[in-house]
Amino acid sequence: MDFLTFVSKTFDAWAWPLTVLAMVGWFRDELKAILLNIESFKAGGIEATVNRKIKAASELADELPPANGPEVAPPEYDDAPLQPEYTIIEAWKELEHFTNEYVELRGVRSESIRRKRIASTNELVAAGFTKAEADLYRELLQVRNLVVHERDPKVSAAQAKEYFELAYRLIGLIRVKTDIELGRRASD
Known part of the structure; x- marks a missing residue:
């Protein structure tokens, strides 16, 4: 050569x-x-990232109406969680608890609530949620599902904090709805 x-x-x-x-x-x-x-990448399949889902939830939260009652302060957020995934799971548990309590108070019972304890969007709307509140609930559920079921969800502390704030914003609205419903029942 x-x-x-x-x-x-x-x-x-x-x-x-x-x-x-x-x-x-x-x-x-x-x-x-x-x-x-980019939080995760799946070749040949649908990419579902925690970051994108939290951004979508944040956009839905912007559509929420203001609470018609006293603001409910969320608990203190720990700025240095050992595992951000834990923060998301615990915030979801609280959201699920207050949602199910309100749905049951409103008398909306279905097979899905009895079996899974997770209300569908239609059940939430039937119970008195606005469409925006129901959509935010479902988006937060999808983030929780990614965190629980992905092998390595790679959640940052900032994402966990944003999820926490979104969940407690919705919890505040649900608690106001619950107080209004209890007040209505007491006056009847």
Whole structure:
């Protein structure tokens, strides 16, 4: 092999790797921003990320009506949870408890509530939830399901805190609804 053939073959072998490295260097900031938002990736399937679900839940929370009663303060949030997944699971348990309590108070009983203790969107609306509240509940449930059922959900402390705040915002609205319903029953 002569020198020109060697140079040509070397260039052919290194052309793609050098081009990729140049592109990565050129778009370094953009790629970094994209990669920081990716929590999981599934090739050949549907990608479901905690980050995207929490953002969707946050957008739904923006549609919630203000509480027609005293604001219910959430418990103190621990800024340094040992496991962010634990924060999400515990916030979900509280949300599920207050939701089921309210749904039962309103007399909405179905097979799904008796079996799974998780109300469907239609059951929540029938119990007096707004569509936005019911949608937020379902979105928070999906985040909880990702955290519980994914092998490695990779939840950050910031995501856990945002989930906590969204869940307790909805819990506050549910508690106000419960107080109104109890007050209505007491006056009847």
